Amino acid sequence: MHYDVIVIGAGSMGMAAGYFLSNSGKKTLLVDSFNPPHNKGSHHGDTRIIRHAYGEGEKYVPLALKAQELWNDLEKVMGKQLFLQTGVLNVGYEKSxxxxxxxxxxxxxxxxxxILSSIDVNKRWPGIILPDEYIGCFEPTSGVLKCEECIEAYRELAERKGATIITNSKVKEIMVHDKRVTIKTDEHTFSANALVLSAGAWSGSLLSMLDLNLPLNPVRKTFAWFDVNEDLYNHNGFPAFSFETFQGHYYGFPNIDGSGLKVGRHDGGETINPDEAILGFGELETDAADLRQFLQRYMPYTQQLKYGKTCMYTLTPDEDFIIDLHPTYSNIAIASGFSGHGFKFSSVVGQILSELIISGKTEQNISAFSINRFE
Incomplete structure (x- = not known):
């Protein structure tokens, strides 16, 4: 069967792209190896932080603000809450x-x-103890996205607009010929005028079929929930947070509807093959121990570990994204290498991918995310 556009990888970016493409009238097919939202990639675990004043660089701020606008639009269309304005507390050494x-x-x-001193932070949020050498930067308008519900929403809207979604189907071959793209799975062959590739940790092997060898490194990551005193850590008064400490970079979420305090480590992780079984949470001794030492030092009033999960980051060497057209094939748009801080942008990245496919350009400045920076 022939489509206007095929999207390979219907997770965070791909599902959003599928919606924007189908909403623009494009006959769109999305193909995913699993059934999104799922726990095999980088978009599960209930929640993701959205920050606006961006520690990774000013180039991200316009994208973050546009993403927030699009998340707000999605909430209105769906008539349900997808964003919690908890605020976000960023902590670190002042000169970092x-x-x-x-x-x-x-x-x-x-x-x-x-901008808060350590004493200010300790007074305002008694569940936190900051040492003198750190400061806090509190963003009151930022907060938490319900990540799996966001993907479910874009999936529902894409299907309403006529998109076809084929799940549990792995792409085995991609061919480009005469400005057409053909893909093969175990059971089907499909063709299209254009292709979006946004396959997370599997992007490297798929891009090699398109003569691209990009420096993408999939790593295993862990995060966990801990029982807490709700008076100290409930989302009505306690923010999402990102701590750059001398021990490592940690992030987390307040207790939401009795879930417990969620915390994970952003840096580090073990390189993996996404096609092989990944060690579950707790199969490495460091999984829980690392998170506990962070909590004991900075949020010591937390209690028992409830449970943990694993996910995957796909890292680029500079930890900046890849959002670009294929250097040879102008009908192929690529989104990859989101390096553990991409989900918040998936609404705007989906819009960007649809613009690149429809017109070959986008209103957003994506020059920093070019493929040719790796040449």
Whole structure:
């Protein structure tokens, strides 16, 4: 069967792209190896942080603000809450690049930001104990996205607009010929005028079929939930957080509807083959121990480990994204290498991918995410 566009990988970015393409009137097919939302990639675990004043660099701020606008639009269309405005507390050494980027981007884009001493943080949130050498940067308008519900929403809307979604179907071959693309799975062959490839940890092997060898490194990551005193850590008064400490970079979420305090480590992780079984949470001794030492030091009033999960990051060497057209085939758009901080942008990345396919360009500045930076 022939389509206007095929999307390989219907997770965070791909599902959003499928919606925007089908909403633009394109006959769209989405193909995924699993059944999104699923726990085999980078989009599960209930929640993701959305930050606006961005520690990873000012180039992300316009995308974050547009993404927030699109998430708000999605909430209105679906008539359900997908975003919780808990605020986000960023913590770190005052002179670090992470903290300085947050402060400078808030000034450049006139974003609300409260700069707090360690004493201020300790008073405002008694569940946190910060050492003197750290400061806090609190973003009151940022917060938490319900990640799996966001993907379910884009999936429902894409199907309403006529998109076809084929699940539990792995792409085995991609061929490009005469400005057409053909893909083969075990059971089917499909063709299209254009292709979007957004396959997460599997992007490397699929891109090799398109003569691209990009430096993508899939790594195993862990996160876990802990029982807490709700008076200290409930989402009505406690923010999502990102801590750049001397021990590592940690992030987390308040107790939401009795879930417990969720915490994970952003840096580190073991390189994996996504086609092989990944060790579950707790199969490495360091999984729980690493998170416990963070909590004991900075949030010591947390209690028992409830449970943990694993996911995958797909890292680029500079930990910036890849969002670009294929250097040879202008009818192929690629989104990959989101390096553990991409989900919040998936609404706007989906829109960008649809614009690249429809017109070959986008209103957003994606020059920093070019494929040719790796040449």
């Amino acid at each position: 690049d992470f903290i300085q980027n947050i402060i400078s981007s808030s000034k450049t884009y006139s974003l609300p930001l409260e």
